[in-house]
Amino acid sequence: MAVTEQDLVVRHVGDDAAPWVDTGIGIDLKVMRVDLKRGTWVIRNRFQPGVQIPKHRHTGPVEGYTLTGRWHYLEYDFVSTAGSYIHEPAGSVHTLHVPEDNTEPTDVLFVIEGALLNLTAEGQIESFTDGQAILDAYLALLDAAGMPRPSGLIVD
Amino acid sequence: MAVTEQDLVVRHVGDDAAPWVDTGIGIDLKVMRVDLKRGTWVIRNRFQPGVQIPKHRHTGPVEGYTLTGRWHYLEYDFVSTAGSYIHEPAGSVHTLHVPEDNTEPTDVLFVIEGALLNLTAEGQIESFTDGQAILDAYLALLDAAGMPRPSGLIVD
Amino acid sequence: MAVTEQDLVVRHVGDDAAPWVDTGIGIDLKVMRVDLKRGTWVIRNRFQPGVQIPKHRHTGPVEGYTLTGRWHYLEYDFVSTAGSYIHEPAGSVHTLHVPEDNTEPTDVLFVIEGALLNLTAEGQIESFTDGQAILDAYLALLDAAGMPRPSGLIVD
Amino acid sequence: MAVTEQDLVVRHVGDDAAPWVDTGIGIDLKVMRVDLKRGTWVIRNRFQPGVQIPKHRHTGPVEGYTLTGRWHYLEYDFVSTAGSYIHEPAGSVHTLHVPEDNTEPTDVLFVIEGALLNLTAEGQIESFTDGQAILDAYLALLDAAGMPRPSGLIVD
Numbered sequence: 001m002a003v004t005e006q007d008l009v010v011r012h013v014g015d016d017a018a019p020w021v022d023t024g025i026g027i028d029l030k031v032m033r034v035d036l037k038r039g040t041w042v043i044r045n046r047f048q049p050g051v052q053i054p055k056h057r058h059t060g061p062v063e064g065y066t067l068t069g070r071w072h073y074l075e076y077d078f079v080s081t082a083g084s085y086i087h088e089p090a091g092s093v094h095t096l097h098v099p100e101d102n103t104e105p106t107d108v109l110f111v112i113e114g115a116l117l118n119l120t121a122e123g124q125i126e127s128f129t130d131g132q133a134i135l136d137a138y139l140a141l142l143d144a145a146g147m148p149r150p151s152g153l154i155v156d
Numbered sequence: 157m158a159v160t161e162q163d164l165v166v167r168h169v170g171d172d173a174a175p176w177v178d179t180g181i182g183i184d185l186k187v188m189r190v191d192l193k194r195g196t197w198v199i200r201n202r203f204q205p206g207v208q209i210p211k212h213r214h215t216g217p218v219e220g221y222t223l224t225g226r227w228h229y230l231e232y233d234f235v236s237t238a239g240s241y242i243h244e245p246a247g248s249v250h251t252l253h254v255p256e257d258n259t260e261p262t263d264v265l266f267v268i269e270g271a272l273l274n275l276t277a278e279g280q281i282e283s284f285t286d287g288q289a290i291l292d293a294y295l296a297l298l299d300a301a302g303m304p305r306p307s308g309l310i311v312d
Numbered sequence: 313m314a315v316t317e318q319d320l321v322v323r324h325v326g327d328d329a330a331p332w333v334d335t336g337i338g339i340d341l342k343v344m345r346v347d348l349k350r351g352t353w354v355i356r357n358r359f360q361p362g363v364q365i366p367k368h369r370h371t372g373p374v375e376g377y378t379l380t381g382r383w384h385y386l387e388y389d390f391v392s393t394a395g396s397y398i399h400e401p402a403g404s405v406h407t408l409h410v411p412e413d414n415t416e417p418t419d420v421l422f423v424i425e426g427a428l429l430n431l432t433a434e435g436q437i438e439s440f441t442d443g444q445a446i447l448d449a450y451l452a453l454l455d456a457a458g459m460p461r462p463s464g465l466i467v468d
Numbered sequence: 469m470a471v472t473e474q475d476l477v478v479r480h481v482g483d484d485a486a487p488w489v490d491t492g493i494g495i496d497l498k499v500m501r502v503d504l505k506r507g508t509w510v511i512r513n514r515f516q517p518g519v520q521i522p523k524h525r526h527t528g529p530v531e532g533y534t535l536t537g538r539w540h541y542l543e544y545d546f547v548s549t550a551g552s553y554i555h556e557p558a559g560s561v562h563t564l565h566v567p568e569d570n571t572e573p574t575d576v577l578f579v580i581e582g583a584l585l586n587l588t589a590e591g592q593i594e595s596f597t598d599g600q601a602i603l604d605a606y607l608a609l610l611d612a613a614g615m616p617r618p619s620g621l622i623v624d
Contacts, residue, residue: 165388165401165404166385166388166398166399166400166401166404166406167398167399167400168388168390168392168396168397168398169396169397169398170390170392170393170395170396171393171394171395171396173396174397188397189397189399198375198397198399219354219375219423221377221421223379229322232321232322232324234324234326236324236326237326237327238327239326239327240324240325240326240327240329241324241325241330241344241345241354241421242322242323242324242325243322243323243345243354243466244322244323245321245322248321248322250322265377265421267375267423310399
């Protein structure tokens with residue numbers, strides 16, 4: 001129950017401290033923070049042109065900020081480009097798509113609470129992705145690529 | 157975008173303002189608050205002796221406070237009785253059971269973030285329950301019982 | 313960065329596991345959980361009849377549930393009694409008062425995010441109370457009363 | 469209590485939809501989202517070289533992501549540059565400083581929960597800044613500059 005100063009300091013993850021890994025489906029991933037107890041995860045995704053993420057439903061809210069490139073949800077009219085911000089409420093259902101004619105990778109910062117419920121075409125839950133799952137996947141991909149496990153990830 | 161004073165006042169739900177409904181499976185339900193955008197829901201459950209809730213996984217944290225009775229999780233050693241508090245981290249998996257030899261209903265206050273992923277015996281996700289689903293169920297049960305919809309629920 | 317099973321288990325604080333301490337101002341206190349990193353604290357307050365808490369402003373939302381007794385805010389019309397629930401949005405400003413003619417202690421469960429900013433009559437901030445402060449106060453009062461520090465508090 | 473589809477859709481704020489305003493102290497500000505009820509605010513700050521923000525304490529956690537430039541806290545060793553992420557726990561106390569020899573503005577995205585308690589040199593609370601205050605300031609600065617109020621801000 002002791003509270004050390006160390007517990008409460010600001011944590012910093014430099015751009016190089018969390019390396020990119022290739023997930024093999026046109027998406028690079030880096031994980032900066034996972035709060036397992038609260039179910040919050042902070043990641044960046046770098047999407048190749050033409051990538052589409054299957055339709056999913058969120059169990060908590062999401063913050064998104066686009067750093068480079070261009071993407072949209074099939075269900076919405078807006079197109080997100082560098083400097084644009086999105087807020088997704090809990091219960092949001094959408095299909096992320098990256099235009100085929102993009103001329104650069106699409107780099108997006110996400111702060112996600114809870115899980116993605118991945119849906120079949122019939123709307124059934126096929127699987128879910130949460131903070132624990134994304135952390136496990138990130139570490140496994142680093143291992144598979146022979147890359148060292150980063151010391152600076154923020155995992156609580 | 158205007159912010160009215162009304163938006164920011166404290167909201168009060170008296171014990172009678174949110175009536176109990178019988179869910180038909182040995183559990184009475186009342187809903188006090190649902191924050192749809194954040195995915196947070198505040199309810200009370202009143203369990204009859206012998207009730208068991210199928211195993212589920214939480215996508216967010218849970219606060220629980222027992223008002224009367226006695227219950228436990230099959231996966232844990234503790235027994236929760238009147239006055240005891242629990243905190244469940246995101247990712248928790250458990251099976252709530254109410255002892256058959258209880259001599260009174262077991263009344264528990266829950267503050268839940270995110271969804272319950274209801275699991276089959278093989279660990280597959282069968283369905284999910286979230287704030288929208290519990291609100292819909294509560295209102296449908298009130299309607300079916302011919303009870304008026306309560307005016308005081310906090311739904312954002 | 314290792315994640316042990318222990319980190320993610322449900323935590324239980326029985327009614328006796330967090331003893332009451334007398335704060336000396338007509339309020340007994342017990343602390344069940346403090347999440348220092350998020351600034352969330354879960355406590356119970358047992359107010360004697362006639363107690364009034366100076367006006368304060370909350371920096372985050374609050375859940376409240378009344379277990380016994382009767383109380384109100386000077387700024388609102390509602391009276392909270394056993395079984396009633398309140399939700400306070402961030403930015404709420406109010407003065408808690410317990411009627412002098414109450415015939416029993418008023419026992420209230422609070423889940424508080426962030427800090428109380430304690431205000432002078434002129435509306436200036438005099439001091440603040442947050443999760444760290446309440447934990448420090450609780451442990452100091454236990455020490456002063458010669459009571460052992462409870463092993464079961466949930467402090468992250 | 470009716471829940472419209474509109475309430476639950478993803479919200480998008482393009483880079484131009486929330487214009488920069490000059491706060492007059494070497495910091496440009498844009499506000500993308502304020503959740504008044506929860507006390508969460510999402511902003512960008514563009515700092516000129518040499519700017520220093522007085523020491524403050526946070527009542528809730530903060531996410532920060534640096535888009536351009538370079539900054540640090542006087543109390544810490546790390547230097548944040550483009551692509552670096554920080555997480556500040558509730559209770560953090562620090563003094564943000566932007567080096568005088570920076571050759572470009574320092575643009576940082578912040579997601580802030582709760583309030584900043586601005587401290588005097590003696591550690592007393594001088595004032596506070598929260599979501600409501602930042603929204604009021606942003607709108608007043610837009611008005612003073614003769615700029616139209618943006619229609620797309622996310623204010624709940």
